[in-house]
Amino acid sequence: MPFEVREFPEFSWSFSRHKTLLTCARKYGYEYYASHNGWLYEADETAKHAYRLKKLTNVPLAFGQIVHELAEKAVRLFLKHGYVMTEAELIEEGRSMLNRAYLDSRDRKQLWMQKPARYKMLYDMYYKGELNRLEAEDYRGRLHVVFANLLNSRSFQDITTRPLSMQFQQAEEFRFMTVDGVKIFVVMDLLYRDLDAGKWVIVDWKTGKEAENDRSQLALYAYYIMQKYKARVEEIEIRNEYVLSGVNRTYQLMEEDIGLMLEKMKQSIHIMLRYQLDMISNEPVEMDEFPRTEYRQRCETCNHKEICLAQ
Numbered sequence: 001m002p003f004e005v006r007e008f009p010e011f012s013w014s015f016s017r018h019k020t021l022l023t024c025a026r027k028y029g030y031e032y033y034a035s036h037n038g039w040l041y042e043a044d045e046t047a048k049h050a051y052r053l054k055k056l057t058n059v060p061l062a063f064g065q066i067v068h069e070l071a072e073k074a075v076r077l078f079l080k081h082g083y084v085m086t087e088a089e090l091i092e093e094g095r096s097m098l099n100r101a102y103l104d105s106r107d108r109k110q111l112w113m114q115k116p117a118r119y120k121m122l123y124d125m126y127y128k129g130e131l132n133r134l135e136a137e138d139y140r141g142r143l144h145v146v147f148a149n150l151l152n153s154r155s156f157q158d159i160t161t162r163p164l165s166m167q168f169q170q171a172e173e174f175r176f177m178t179v180d181g182v183k184i185f186v187v188m189d190l191l192y193r194d195l196d197a198g199k200w201v202i203v204d205w206k207t208g209k210e211a212e213n214d215r216s217q218l219a220l221y222a223y224y225i226m227q228k229y230k231a232r233v234e235e236i237e238i239r240n241e242y243v244l245s246g247v248n249r250t251y252q253l254m255e256e257d258i259g260l261m262l263e264k265m266k267q268s269i270h271i272m273l274r275y276q277l278d279m280i281s282n283e284p285v286e287m288d289e290f291p292r293t294e295y296r297q298r299c300e301t302c303n304h305k306e307i308c309l310a311q
């Protein structure tokens with residue numbers, strides 16, 4: 001399908017969109033509207049600027065992304081070639097990816113300005129000109145821990161020690177479903193059927209600490225499986241693998257959990273729709289009408305402060 005340039009972005013819902021709106025509606029406006037088309041060469045500077053800031057990352061986020069990419073690679077290599085990556089290989093690749101993010105930020109700022117999706121720019125390097133050394137060292141040290149835990153995790157062990165009783169679903173990058181006419185993005189880390197247990201298993205790798213909404217995020221994924229594969233909720237197991245602590249949490253959801261999650265999602269969509277001027281085109285209201293957060297300490301670490309606080 002040819003790439004279509006739209007004047008306004010398509011409206012869709014995802015957990016990350018919801019979290020952004022909860023953090024600050026103005027930030028939501030920058031990320032989901034002002035930056036639209038900012039990746040196009042011919043876009044105006046305002047959109048390009050907002051898009052660049054949206055693409056800024058930080059050490060914890062870059063670390064999480066690297067661990068996810070390498071977890072996906074480790075699973076793929078096993079499924080395709082029966083090869084189990086070693087801890088040393090994972091650490092080495094992780095270290096070089098972290099280093100690349102640092103070098104991009106330090107030496108390739110011009111390239112990042114032109115192609116912010118292709119190069120990395122770390123928040124501290126952009127706004128302060130240097131990294132927080134202690135934080136960077138801390139995350140470098142975590143590579144050992146997370147990859148050892150990843151290889152020993154229940155999910156990875158399931159895959160590598162019982163491959164015959166596992167059936168894998170294709171890891172499509174953009175899974176989505178439609179609820180009440182709204183496109184809902186569902187990005188799962190790993191999904192398989194445990195044929196012995198007769199269950200679908202949805203796995204989410206977590207590189208941070210346990211959080212309250214980790215479970216409700218997985219309820220959305222469970223709903224997707226119910227819709228797409230006509231599975232019953234009792235046939236679905238959801239699992240968070242906390243690779244920093246080595247702990248996993250496995251849940252069996254009930255119909256009520258799904259109902260609750262759907263209700264929350266619909267409320268969230270309802271709030272988002274207030275920022276639309278036009279329902280069909282998804283043209284947004286003026287940026288001034290996206291209120292700034294009352295919690296001004298959030299501005300200190302916000303990617304968009306350069307634009308927002310200057311206005």
Ligand code: SF4
Pocket residue numbers: 024025026027292293298299300302303304305308309
């Ligand atoms: S700088 Fe503050 S008010 Fe502005 S978008 Fe960021 S968090 Fe919101």
